[in-house]
Amino acid sequence: MNLQSKMKLNHMSFPTVDVTTEAKFFEEHFGARIEFVDAATGSALLKHGENDIVLEAMKDTVPWHRDFHFGFEFETRREVDALYEQLKRAGVKLETGVFNRMGRGSRFFGRTPGGVQFEILTREDMESKWDANKK
Template identity: 45%
Template sequence: MNKQCTGTLNHLSLPTKDPIATARFLERHFACEIVTAGEHVLLKRDGVDIVLDRVAGEPQWPGNFHLGFEMATLREVEELHQAFAAAGVHMETDVFNNSRGSRFFCRTPEGVMLEINTREDKQDGWQRLF
């Protein structure tokens, strides 16, 4: 008997007070495709469904919860940071480098944290241990 889930990651479900605003943000800045919209919104990106569930109260997120998007190059990360800032996206950080590569953090209109990163400039010591 298999003791691990070997299924494909097929969706994320996120609570939001305004699914349409969040969907438009993800469509504009992250090339998500809005598939259906109503009380809830279904988006698609890279074969993964993103379900935005309408909630009445403020969604609660752990402090470090975030969605990550990996870019091929540092230049792409820096260009996105500039474009997002110019578009009025709530920026949490400037572009910075740690051992895993360069990245920045920003937030959706309702506060979900997003990370945009690259491993192009990661330090040599960052590798799989097993």
Template identity: 85%
Template structure:
């Protein structure tokens, strides 16, 4: 079966024991907007561009695989460096310095308060061989 659909990424859903802290983190550091918190479940819906971020209230902490992560892309390396410095300044748990692995663009990794790994990157300094748009 060879079906072709036009899909767009719709949402991410993360379980967390502290919805309020996690929601504020996404709002303050990644520019998400808190749309509402469901008083019955404690779950929250945030918006980031055309993507929903759902934070699901849990009683017990959820263990994350160390390599599971989500990523945000910035336009320039200068912005990546600046955000890295700002997150470091305010005490966000960062796992790496800014680096450019095999020419794929500058990036760094950190963790949300709930333990989910995030990546911040840019394609500005990416080697052309990695550019999917040029293949």
């Protein structure tokens, strides 16, 4: 039996000096729901679909490697474009425009208020050579 095939992603945990701002960002722009804030630690638990997002309260700013990121996937390029425009209007720090990387699907990158890089993508316009389901 391959145990790894039974695993599913449970949570992502991000340290941040401003849990409230980061939580509101995930709620407003990514549709996460704030479940609770731990009064003792100041950390927060958010839900996004079946996944948890944990925001760990820190006293000092955490330096992120410039390429570390998490990604959310949409079904269509139209949805990617729409969220890009929405985030742009909201003044979110966007690092790229929407582009198709080597035929692997359209995407863009930005940063949360705490400096974590995110990627928003679709595979709708991915070239078939990149589709693992077709190999």
